[in-house]
Amino acid sequence: MAAPDELFCWEGAWGLPSVSSDCLTVLAYAQFAGAPLKLRKISNPWRSPSGSLPALRTNQNETLSRPSDIIIHLRKQKFNADFDLSAKEGADSLAFISLLEERLRPALIYNSWVDSKNYVEVTRRWYAEHLPFPLNFLLPGRMQRQQLETLRLLRGDPHLEGGEELEKELYREAAECMDLLSQRLGAHKFFFGDSPSSLDAYVFAYLAPVLKAKLPNGKLQQHLKSLDNLSSFCSNILLLYFPQDTRESGGQKSSSPPQPEGGDFDHVPNKRRKQLMSALVALGAMLSYALLTGILSIQQLQQEALEAPPDLQTLGSRDEDEEGDG
Amino acid sequence: MSLAAEAFVSQMAAAEPWPESATLYQPLKEDQILLSDCASSLAVQAYLRMCGLPVQVVCKSNAEYMSPSGKIPFIHVGNQVVSELGPIVQFTKAKGNSLSDGLDDVQRAEMKAYMELVNNMLLTAELYIQWCDDATAAEISRPRYSSPYSWPLSNILAYQKQWEVRRKMNAIGWGGKTLEQVYEDVTQCCQALSQRLGTQPFFFNKQPTELDALVFGHLFTILTTRLTSTELAERIKSYSNLLSFCRRIEQTYFEDKSS
Numbered sequence: 218m219a220a221p222d223e224l225f226c227w228e229g230a231w232g233l234p235s236v237s238s239d240c241l242t243v244l245a246y247a248q249f250a251g252a253p254l255k256l257r258k259i260s261n262p263w264r265s266p267s268g269s270l271p272a273l274r275t276n277q278n279e280t281l282s283r284p285s286d287i288i289i290h291l292r293k294q295k296f297n298a299d300f301d302l303s304a305k306e307g308a309d310s311l312a313f314i315s316l317l318e319e320r321l322r323p324a325l326i327y328n329s330w331v332d333s334k335n336y337v338e339v340t341r342r343w344y345a346e347h348l349p350f351p352l353n354f355l356l357p358g359r360m361q362r363q364q365l366e367t368l369r370l371l372r373g374d375p376h377l378e379g380g381e382e383l384e385k386e387l388y389r390e391a392a393e394c395m396d397l398l399s400q401r402l403g404a405h406k407f408f409f410g411d412s413p414s415s416l417d418a419y420v421f422a423y424l425a426p427v428l429k430a431k432l433p434n435g436k437l438q439q440h441l442k443s444l445d446n447l448s449s450f451c452s453n454i455l456l457l458y459f460p461q462d463t464r465e466s467g468g469q470k471s472s473s474p475p476q477p478e479g480g481d482f483d484h485v486p487n488k489r490r491k492q493l494m495s496a497l498v499a500l501g502a503m504l505s506y507a508l509l510t511g512i513l514s515i516q517q518l519q520q521e522a523l524e525a526p527p528d529l530q531t532l533g534s535r536d537e538d539e540e541g542d543g
Numbered sequence: 544m545s546l547a548a549e550a551f552v553s554q555m556a557a558a559e560p561w562p563e564s565a566t567l568y569q570p571l572k573e574d575q576i577l578l579s580d581c582a583s584s585l586a587v588q589a590y591l592r593m594c595g596l597p598v599q600v601v602c603k604s605n606a607e608y609m610s611p612s613g614k615i616p617f618i619h620v621g622n623q624v625v626s627e628l629g630p631i632v633q634f635t636k637a638k639g640n641s642l643s644d645g646l647d648d649v650q651r652a653e654m655k656a657y658m659e660l661v662n663n664m665l666l667t668a669e670l671y672i673q674w675c676d677d678a679t680a681a682e683i684s685r686p687r688y689s690s691p692y693s694w695p696l697s698n699i700l701a702y703q704k705q706w707e708v709r710r711k712m713n714a715i716g717w718g719g720k721t722l723e724q725v726y727e728d729v730t731q732c733c734q735a736l737s738q739r740l741g742t743q744p745f746f747f748n749k750q751p752t753e754l755d756a757l758v759f760g761h762l763f764t765i766l767t768t769r770l771t772s773t774e775l776a777e778r779i780k781s782y783s784n785l786l787s788f789c790r791r792i793e794q795t796y797f798e799d800k801s802s
Contacts, residue, residue, distance in 0.1 A: 283716050308735035312656035315663035370711040373613065397652035 222294075223274040224254040224287075225265040228347060231429040232455065234462045236343065238325065240271040241422035242284040248458040249413045252296035260347040262356070288415060299414045306409045310416040313401065313408075316394060321423050323371050324391030328427070328437050330364035331379040335432040350494075392440045395424070399444040406453065413454065425451045561638060565598045565620045567591075568606045574690045575604060576615075577683075578768050579669040584616040586760025587628050591618075592796040593751045594640040604691035632753050642752045650747055654754045657739060657746065661754075664732040665761045667717060668725050668775075674708040676722055678771045730778050733762075737782040744791065751792070758785075759792045 224247070226240040235241050235258070247254050254273075259265065265272040267282040273290065274280055281287050292299070299307060329340045344357040369377045377383065398420060407413045408420070427437050428451050442448055455462070569584040570576040576584070584600075591598045598618060603609060610617040610626045617626035625634045635641065643651060673684045688704060689697030712718045717725075736758060745751045746758070762785055766776050779785060 304738045305741075308738040309653065309656070311731065311735045312653065312660040312739075315660040316656040319659040319663050367714040370707075370714040373711075375707075393655075397655055400648040401652045401656075403649070 220276050221253045221255045222276060222290075223257060225257045225259060225270055225272045225274070227270050228258045228260045229462050230343060231426075231431065232462060233425055233429050234459045235271075236426065237270060238322075238422045238426060239284050241425060242418050243271050243273070243287050245413075245418035245421050245454065245458065246284075246288050246298060246415055247291065247296070249298040249415075249418060250291060250296035252291050252294065261349050261352065263352065288418075298412070298418070301412065302409055302414055306414075310409075310414060313398070313416050314419050316397065317419055317423050320390045320394035323368055324387040324437060325423060325427065326364050326368045326371075327379070327384060327387050328432065328434075329430070330361050331368060332384065332432075332434050333379065335434050336361060339430065339432050388436055388440075391437060395441055395444055395447060399447045402446050402450060404446065406450075413458075417450075417454070420447075421451055421454045424448075425455065428452070559621065559638070561596045561640070562621050563597060565596065565618060567598045567600050567616050567618045568603055568609060569600065569616045570606045571602045571604050571691070575687055576602075577673055577687060578764060578770070579666060579673060580615040581768065582666070582669060582761040582764035583614075583628065584760070585764055586757045587616050587618070587631055589759050589792060589796060590628065590632065590642075590753055590756035591635075593642055593756055594635055596635065596640060628753065628757060642750065643747075645750060646747055646752070654747060654752055657736070658754050658757055660732060660735060661757050661761055664728050665765075667712075667715070668729045668732075669761070669765070670708055671712060671717060671720070671725050672722070672770065672775060674705045675712055675717075676771075680705060682771055726774055726778055729775065733779055733782050733785060737785050740784050740788060742784065745788075755788075755792065759789055763789045763793065 224243065226244060227235045227237045229235050233241065234244050244256075246252075259270070262268060262270050266274050266280045269282055271284065271287065272280055272282045273287045275290065281290055291297075299310065302310065328335060330336055341357045341361070344360065345353045347353075348356055365377075365379075369375055402408060408416045424441060424447060427441050428448055430438075432438065567584070567587060570580060572581075588598065588600065606615055606617075607613060611624055612626045614627050617624055618631060620634075623634070625631050632641075643654060646654060672679055674680050685701040685705065689701040692700060709718070712720075720728075740746055743749075746754050762779055765779055766786075766789065768776075770776075
């Protein structure tokens, strides 16, 4: 065979190999099927060949981005995790994957993108810290609008807004879905037999972020933790198939309590850069303002120069506030 | 004490007998209703017949705007209005009519999963073919959808609906699919349903459940509706157990009443 296919994924966090459910699906399936992929964990969707993540660049230079398409492609390459399933089990997989997409996905979107506390404190923060410089101001907000739009279209309500009623309804559906999965799983290690299949990949990808992400509004997480078999299903897969990511997070966790100063040191270069950037932006704005008006009439230039310093101060202080949040 | 009494009273109200005057609303059957709405409406009718609850079907050209969720069909029972199959199943359950009580936990989980499979693949495929296939949208969906309205409004409403469905398809990743891929998905879904049904009379043992009603509603409507191409019906016709399943439900629940 020629060079292996290249898989582009979001970076991981919280002990997960990736933060996005769609990426996790593909990663888990590839692990289960033993597909040799050249993995590229990136934090800039614009560097992916399709402009979105996940994306698979095959050795024929085709680009696939839907998880189901990627799985079908891997299956055609003889990397099939569903090989041992009977026809009826295959049918059950398809049904339960639909259940996840219809019932759990809206609640997950709500949980990380629409719930304002979770979005501001965790989701936006993570993306703002990991995206490269100019995109980190642009993309998180845009992604949130897209996700809200998706949720509206999924629910068929164009005026849908985040709120307690919607939250209750979505979480009730999601909790019911988790209960059903837990009942189906029972005391087994995987959904079908002794080895994981594509359904296990999907369930893991949808539930692992709920289990691992530390969100301030953790109602879904609480419910998942109360279902022992499902939560240990997720941690088992993490341990067995992604030991490296789990260990990394373990290392981070053990070193994180005494880390505050260390953490600050880590942030210093970033902070310097931000300070420099904001100063440059302020300076640029001031100069262009002065220049624009100055070109029109040179006599006013002196007045402008007198008025400019207050502008500089307000701009500077606003930037400092942002740094405090980030 | 008073709280407990109140809860008891509301339970009694929920357990009120099913009135004779219950009505189901749907768009005009001859000129207006579209494949997907017709399938959902038939599924609800089949479900209510399986429960033995009488309901009168009323066709209204503005049914979509009368429905509390904007979706078709909806039923009007006593002083309550409920739309779509899922909530209607909940509602009849509160009134003491349930088809899925005999199932164990795993079976109930599987039943819910298969119902979502039908919604996720068959219903979405119907919507795709209706609104995203240009020939079907121009020849059937837009003229039928807008038939009760006069000229400027008819065009506006039909294109608005088409635009909305297309955006939904993009949001769920179906936007880039070709018609052939959609047919392939339908085949995959029918294959799964056919496998699950096997040689049993109903999906779970000998008693029908809401899953049987939902599958019947969609398959029967696809088989009996004329579209620009017969491809969709052809895909289902290759599964003989699904065909005899549809025929069986039609004979048991729909023909006895009329004869």
